[in-house]
Amino acid sequence: MAEFEGRVAIVTGASRGLGRAIAELLVAEGGHVVIADVLADEGRAAAGALGAAARFCRTDISDKAQVEALVDFALSEFGGLDAMVNNAGLSDNSYGSLLDADFGDFDKVMRVNVLGTMLGTQFAGRAMAARGGGSIVNISSIGGTRAGWGLPIYRASKTAVVGFTKCAALELAEANIRVNAICPGNVPTDMGTFAIGDDDEKTRRLREAVGEARMRFQPLKRQATPRDIAEGVLYFAGARSPQVTAQIMAIDGGLTAGDPYSQIGAIMAARAQVEAEF
Numbered sequence: 296m297a298e299f300e301g302r303v304a305i306v307t308g309a310s311r312g313l314g315r316a317i318a319e320l321l322v323a324e325g326g327h328v329v330i331a332d333v334l335a336d337e338g339r340a341a342a343g344a345l346g347a348a349a350r351f352c353r354t355d356i357s358d359k360a361q362v363e364a365l366v367d368f369a370l371s372e373f374g375g376l377d378a379m380v381n382n383a384g385l386s387d388n389s390y391g392s393l394l395d396a397d398f399g400d401f402d403k404v405m406r407v408n409v410l411g412t413m414l415g416t417q418f419a420g421r422a423m424a425a426r427g428g429g430s431i432v433n434i435s436s437i438g439g440t441r442a443g444w445g446l447p448i449y450r451a452s453k454t455a456v457v458g459f460t461k462c463a464a465l466e467l468a469e470a471n472i473r474v475n476a477i478c479p480g481n482v483p484t485d486m487g488t489f490a491i492g493d494d495d496e497k498t499r500r501l502r503e504a505v506g507e508a509r510m511r512f513q514p515l516k517r518q519a520t521p522r523d524i525a526e527g528v529l530y531f532a533g534a535r536s537p538q539v540t541a542q543i544m545a546i547d548g549g550l551t552a553g554d555p556y557s558q559i560g561a562i563m564a565a566r567a568q569v570e571a572e573f
């Protein structure tokens with residue numbers, strides 16, 4: 296039997312990118328999915344491509360009334376809600392020094408990444424509690440568990456998602472609702488490439504160069520795909536993880552585990568260079 300057979304999920308931010316791959320996998324595994332996004336044309340096309348098992352519901356996840364309406368939509372279209380995937384997110388695109396950042400996108404990024412995740416958890420949680428349980432999967436980032444340079448608002452927002460996930464898991468456990476988070480490493484979506492397109496030779500080469508630069512920091516020298524993240528969501532959302540809650544899983548090629556090079560090797564090489572002079 297397919298792994299998500301007969302189950303219903305909402306996936307936010309599923310008009311494109313990781314969300315779309317998550318929706319595709321859940322449908323391929325027998326589920327019904329509501330795609331929720333602010334991008335209406337892309338969302339309708341994504342749902343249309345998945346046939347009768349998918350619907351699109353235009354939703355701004357930072358708006359309380361719209362998230363409530365989204366959960367009601369899933370219940371009325373498919374008769375239940377087993378999994379909520381809070382995936383939609385925004386970056387602050389702030390790559391410079393912290394000393395120069397103007398934090399102009401603070402409200403926008405926090406409202407989508409943090410409040411949107413909280414609202415999705417709350418309204419889905421209410422529906423799940425009334426039906427005996429469910430699974431909530433929040434998409435954070437490696438920026439939510441490991442310190443780094445740049446993107447200060449984004450990193451703070453994704454750290455908040457990690458903390459919120461654990462708190463929600465504790466509170467919602469009594470309603471048999473599991474809450475877990477996935478921290479993707481870099482995946483070349485629109486966000487993951489910092490919106491470099493791929494329509495000409497220059498942008499193709501830019502993508503390649505950025506991908507190669509990233510690989511220097513990642514222990515596994517393989518570029519992640521949206522499907523890699525979707526597989527993690529399927530594990531948390533479905534029947535294989537009934538005892539798993541409050542977990543934060545990195546899908547990052549080992550990036551957050553530590554250095555992808557030998558520190559001791561670098562130290563020994565420095566010593567050898569000095570010793571060679573004597």
Ligand SMILES: NC(=O)c1ccc[n+]([C@@H]2O[C@H](COP(=O)([O-])OP(=O)(O)OC[C@H]3O[C@@H](n4cnc5c(N)ncnc54)[C@H](O)[C@@H]3O)[C@@H](O)[C@H]2O)c1
Nearest residue numbers: 308312313332333355356383384436481482484485486487
């Ligand atoms: N791609 C990566 O490298 C990467 C790495 C770590 C974490 N993530 C996280 O994964 C998630 C998906 O990222 P992605 O790479 O697919 O990005 P993306 O930009 O390709 O897609 C994000 C989707 O979210 C939607 N969205 C934005 N604001 C919304 C709102 N207010 N309401 C509803 N939908 C909204 C967008 O329209 C878009 O369809 C995000 O939370 C992101 O922070 C991505």
